[in-house]
Amino acid sequence: MKTEQVNIRLAPDLAAALDRMADVEALDRAAAARRLLELSLRRWQVDRALREYQAGATSIGRAAEEAGLTQWELLDELRRAQVAHPLSADDVRRRLAVDDTSLETLPDVAPKPGGVLLVGINPAPVSVAAGHYYQGRLGRRLWRRLTQIGLLHDPIDGAEDEAFAATGHGLTDIVKRPTRSRAELSEDELAAGAEALRQKIREWQPGLVVFAFKEPAARLLGRGVRPGRCGAIEGAPAFLLSGPYAPATEAERIDTELRELLHAAESPRMADRQELTQVVTENDLARGQIRLPRAARRFLPSERTELDVVLGGRRVHATYDPRLGPDRERSAVLRVGAVLKEIAVAGKRLVVRSGIAGAVLIDPE
Amino acid sequence: MPADATPFIYLAKADAFALAPACGMLLIATPAVWRESVDECEPAEYADAATIRVAEEAGWIRRAGLTEAQARTASQLGSMHRLGQGESETLAIAQPRSRVLVDDGRASRVAEALGLEPISTLFLPLLAVRARRLGGTEAKEQLRALARVANARAEAVIELERLIEKEGAA
Numbered sequence: 001m002k003t004e005q006v007n008i009r010l011a012p013d014l015a016a017a018l019d020r021m022a023d024v025e026a027l028d029r030a031a032a033a034r035r036l037l038e039l040s041l042r043r044w045q046v047d048r049a050l051r052e053y054q055a056g057a058t059s060i061g062r063a064a065e066e067a068g069l070t071q072w073e074l075l076d077e078l079r080r081a082q083v084a085h086p087l088s089a090d091d092v093r094r095r096l097a098v099d100d101t102s103l104e105t106l107p108d109v110a111p112k113p114g115g116v117l118l119v120g121i122n123p124a125p126v127s128v129a130a131g132h133y134y135q136g137r138l139g140r141r142l143w144r145r146l147t148q149i150g151l152l153h154d155p156i157d158g159a160e161d162e163a164f165a166a167t168g169h170g171l172t173d174i175v176k177r178p179t180r181s182r183a184e185l186s187e188d189e190l191a192a193g194a195e196a197l198r199q200k201i202r203e204w205q206p207g208l209v210v211f212a213f214k215e216p217a218a219r220l221l222g223r224g225v226r227p228g229r230c231g232a233i234e235g236a237p238a239f240l241l242s243g244p245y246a247p248a249t250e251a252e253r254i255d256t257e258l259r260e261l262l263h264a265a266e267s268p269r270m271a272d273r274q275e276l277t278q279v280v281t282e283n284d285l286a287r288g289q290i291r292l293p294r295a296a297r298r299f300l301p302s303e304r305t306e307l308d309v310v311l312g313g314r315r316v317h318a319t320y321d322p323r324l325g326p327d328r329e330r331s332a333v334l335r336v337g338a339v340l341k342e343i344a345v346a347g348k349r350l351v352v353r354s355g356i357a358g359a360v361l362i363d364p365e
Numbered sequence: 366m367p368a369d370a371t372p373f374i375y376l377a378k379a380d381a382f383a384l385a386p387a388c389g390m391l392l393i394a395t396p397a398v399w400r401e402s403v404d405e406c407e408p409a410e411y412a413d414a415a416t417i418r419v420a421e422e423a424g425w426i427r428r429a430g431l432t433e434a435q436a437r438t439a440s441q442l443g444s445m446h447r448l449g450q451g452e453s454e455t456l457a458i459a460q461p462r463s464r465v466l467v468d469d470g471r472a473s474r475v476a477e478a479l480g481l482e483p484i485s486t487l488f489l490p491l492l493a494v495r496a497r498r499l500g501g502t503e504a505k506e507q508l509r510a511l512a513r514v515a516n517a518r519a520e521a522v523i524e525l526e527r528l529i530e531k532e533g534a535a
Contacts, residue, residue: 056470056471057447058447058471059446059447059448059449059452059469059470059471059472060371060449060452060468060469060472061369061370061371061401061448061449061450061451061452061453061469061472062443062447062448062449062452063449064401064449065449065450070401070405070406070407071370071371071374071401071402071405071406071449071451072374072402072406072410072411072414075371075374078516079516082516083516084516084517084518085468085485085487085512085515085516085517085518085521086468086469086470086473087468087470087485087487087517087518087521088518088520088521089518089520089521089523089524091485091521092488092521092524092525092528093524095482095483095484095485095488096488096491096528107497108497176389176496186460186461186462186463187460188366188367188459188460188463188464189463191391192366192389192390192391193389194391195386195391195424195425196386196389196390196391198424199386199424
C-alpha cells in the first residue's frame with residue numbers, strides 16, 4: 001500500500017496517552033497513531049452525516065451513503081443520538097386531512113364462506129352518497145339483472161345490497177376510492193387493488209367470485225379473460241358477467257350460464273340434501289383424513305385428484321381418493337392434513353354438502 | 366405503492382408488514398431500496414431483515430426495475446435534492462398524483478413538490494382502520510410498536526391515536 005509521511009507535533013500529555021494506548025494494544029507508536037486516526041475519521045464522518053441530516057441538509061438515504069453506513073446502521077445511530085422521526089402533529093393533520101375526503105367510500109361486505117362475492121371496479125360517487133352499492137345508472141341495471149338470474153330476491157329499491165348480503169353474499173371493489181370514471185384510477189391503485197382483492201378472497205373464501213366488469217377480472221386472470229366461467233382465484237371459481245353494452249343475445253347466454261351454475265348448487269339433489277362422513281376415529285385425526293361412505297361420494301370427483309374444500313368455513317387444499325378398487329369398494333378418503341383436528345372430534349361424524357359452483361363444504365355435524 | 370427503504374426497516378423491526386395488505390397496498394421496492402433494506406445489511410446483526418423477504422414471499426412486496434427514463438429522473442432527483450439512491454428511485458417510479466411510502470422529511474417534501482402524496486409508515490394503522498380491516502385497539506398497538514422503532518414524536522403519536530379513535534367511533 002502506498003503511504004505518505006505526515007509529521008505532526010503533539011503536546012506531551014497527548015504523546016504520553018498515545019504511548020499508553022500503543023503499549024496496551026501491543027503496537028508501535030506509528031501503528032497506534034494510524035489506528036486512532038482511522039477510528040476518529042470514521043466517527044467524524046458519521047457525526048457529520050448526522051449533523052447534516054438533523055439540519056435538514058440531507059436525507060436519511062444520502063446521509064447513510066456519505067457516512068459509509070447501511071440504512072439499518074444509520075437508523076441505529078439516529079436512535080442513539082435521540083434524533084426523532086420528522087413527523088409532527090401538524091404534518092399528521094395536514095397530510096391526513098386529504099384522506100378524510102378521499103377515503104370516504106362504501107365498506108366491504110364479506111360473504112359467508114361459500115357465498116357469492118360480487119366484485120366491481122370502484123364505487124361511484126352517487127353510490128357513496130346513497131350509502132349503498134350500485135346506485136348509478138349501470139349499477140341499477142346490474143341489480144335488475146342479478147334479480148333475473150336469481151341472485152337477489154325481493155330487494156328494497158335503493159338498498160339492493162342489503163338483500164344481497166342478507167343471503168350470505170358479499171360485495172367489494174378492486175379499488176375503494178370513488179371516482180366518476182375508470183379513467184381517474186391510476187395503474188398503481190389498480191395493481192395494489194388486485195393484490196388486496198386476492199387477500200380478501202383468501203380470507204373470505206367465497207364459493208364463487210362474480211366480476212361485474214372486465215377490468216378487475218383482467219387484473220387477476222389476465223387480459224384474455226372472457227365473459228362466463230373463467231378459472232379460479234385463490235381456489236374460488238370465478239365468473240365474468242358480460243359487459244353492460246353487450247348484445248342482448250350474448251348477455252342472455254352468459255346470464256343463463258350463471259343461472260345454471262347457481263342452480264346446480266341450489267337444486268335439491270345437491271344443496272338441500274347433505275350426507276354424513278364415517279365416524280371420525282383417532283386414526284383419522286392422526287392422519288388428517290376424512291372417510292366418506294358411498295352416498296357422500298357424489299359431492300366429490302369420480303377419480304383420484306387434488307382439490308380445494310371448505311372445511312369448517314376455511315378453504316383447505318386436499319387430496320381425494322375414491323378407493324373404488326378392483327376387488328371391493330371401500331370408503332373414499334379425503335386427506336386434509338392437521339387442520340382436521342381443529343373442527344373434528346373422535347367419535348363424531350362430519351356433514352358434507354355442495355356449495356355454489358360445486359364447492360365441497362364440510363362442517364361438524 | 367412505491368416504498369423507500371426506511372419504511373421497510375421500520376415495518377420489519379415492528380413486525381408490522383401485514384398492515385400493507387390491510388391498507389390495500391402492494392409495496393413496490395426498486396433495486397436500490399432492496400439493496401439498502403435487504404442486501405446490504407448484515408444478517409447476523411439485523412435478523413429483522415429476513416422479515417422483508419418473508420413479506421415479499423407473502424406477496425405484500427413486489428420488486429420492480431426502472432426504465433431508462435426513470436433511472437435518469439432518479440439520478441437528477443438525487444443530485445438536485447441531496448436524496449439517497451433508494452429515495453430517488455422511489456419517487457422516480459411513482460405514477461403522477463399517486464402515493465409513496467416515505468418517512469424521510471426531505472424526501473417527503475420533494476414528493477409533495479412533485480405532486481405526489483407522501484405517506485408515512487406511522488399512518489398505516491390509521492389507514493387500515495379507515496379501510497375497516499383493523500380495529501381501533503389493534504391499530505393503536507401497531508402504531509405504538511412503529512412509534513418505538515421510528516423514535517416518533519409524542520405529539521404525532523397522540524394526534525394519530527386521536528384520529529384512530531375518531532375513526533373507530535364513526
